[in-house]
Amino acid sequence: MTNNGSASLYLQVARTLQDRIATGAHPIGSLLPTEHMLAEEFGVSRQTVRQAIGHLRGMKLLSARKGVGTRVEANRPQTSYYHTLQSLQDLFQFASDAQYRVTSADMVSVTGKEAEELGCRPGRQWLRLVGLRELPGESRGPLGADGPLCLTTVMIDGRYADVAATPRVHTRAIFAQIEDRFGVSITEVHQDIEATLVTEEQAALLRVEPGSPALLITRRYFGSGRTLVDLSRNLHPGGRFRYAMTVRREG
Amino acid sequence: MTNNGSASLYLQVARTLQDRIATGAHPIGSLLPTEHMLAEEFGVSRQTVRQAIGHLRGMKLLSARKGVGTRVEANRPQTSYYHTLQSLQDLFQFASDAQYRVTSADMVSVTGKEAEELGCRPGRQWLRLVGLRELPGESRGPLGADGPLCLTTVMIDGRYADVAATPRVHTRAIFAQIEDRFGVSITEVHQDIEATLVTEEQAALLRVEPGSPALLITRRYFGSGRTLVDLSRNLHPGGRFRYAMTVRREG
DNA sequence: GACGGATATATGTCCGTACATATGATGTCG
């Protein structure tokens, strides 16, 4: 064994295999020798070899298929960074009691450019909501003066239009209502953040100066099979909102 | 066993334990019966019980400590969403050949508010870089007309000031240079995005109209022990940049 | 009462064996 003798036997085996993979003795894509052969070579039980392989599988260096063998997947442990969310609600970075007050809800037939953006054929029916998100009553945050958190436009696939067919106040996110009501589950969300200026019309609704800066956050919610379930466009006045996230190293 | 008999034995055991945990028979924080007791109860070997427990540990439902026991950590598998990055470079969302052209590099002694923001005592030495990030030569992206990608100010802990002591052009991110040169590794990055307007001075440097919108992205890079290694403030002109990310459901 | 050592206990590691099962290769038959 190349290692010191104090560590667990299976960790020594794992380390040796990892070294061999790193040095190219077992190229990516190739099959490792069988567990039986490795056990014999290292003079340990097959159980111990399996434990070592299991360790490396946890690091995504190896994968195994019954009846085939153990394949080398990666050269070295990829040091990836990740940002986790407890739930999709965390994408919204304001208090969870914020209300979405819908002022208009219209079924529209999308055309051309808009259809392309929604990833569907022209002529399909979508429900378009327009409204303001604001904090209820006195629970205004410390950040902004008062005024709505954002101006939100939502496009909902016609199949799920029932969740918001008439203008009203929503206390839960639209996607969450669709998930519950129709049993679809959101598997992926694409979020897009850009800077823009508010128009006069928007400024009046948001109670800010025309021409002041804003974050335009577009979110696309995808269900199974990468089908777009709903799309929301949130215009956040500059001083009233910021988007914060933390990424951590894996392991 | 509550399950059908076709699945693996250890999966049946795991399922039974999961049910018991979900129904509160084993409350969060409590210790499970010992592996030996469970093996006896289910009429299986201890090895099989361990495999079942290992399965639930992978789901973060259980944790184990040698000499103590197996503790219930969670009620049910948490469906978390995550956003992964291949490397921290992915936080920058422009071509990796972008250059950071530093126009000034000054060692400063931080005071009051700035010291607080950097999380250090007033009077500490930090290196302040100011410069523009731009694409080299002809490789201009399709998005913006030409002009710099962003105006970037970087604060570097005095200990690592050597990486950029004099103004010059950097082709690698500052944090990456610090990682290599000083052997520290960035374990966490905090990122903060807000909308703002560019001042006249900034507009001239970025070659945009004064008063146009911009994304201000502040990134704090932390090393081991949550110590701030460097902080960068990037001002991206509105039309020239957007921040995109995708989050996926776990499992 | 404080400190330290012996001890019981639970998980961790390791061995050997046996059989199950998915997979790809081989070979046979129409």
Next chain:
DNA sequence: CGACATCATATGTACGGACATATATCCGTC
């Protein structure tokens, strides 16, 4: 030559036993 059954093979599952090691507790000593 193609479809299909057969077989060898590699990982997956399961058993039983044994010892290692970390931890908490008990107990005696100072």
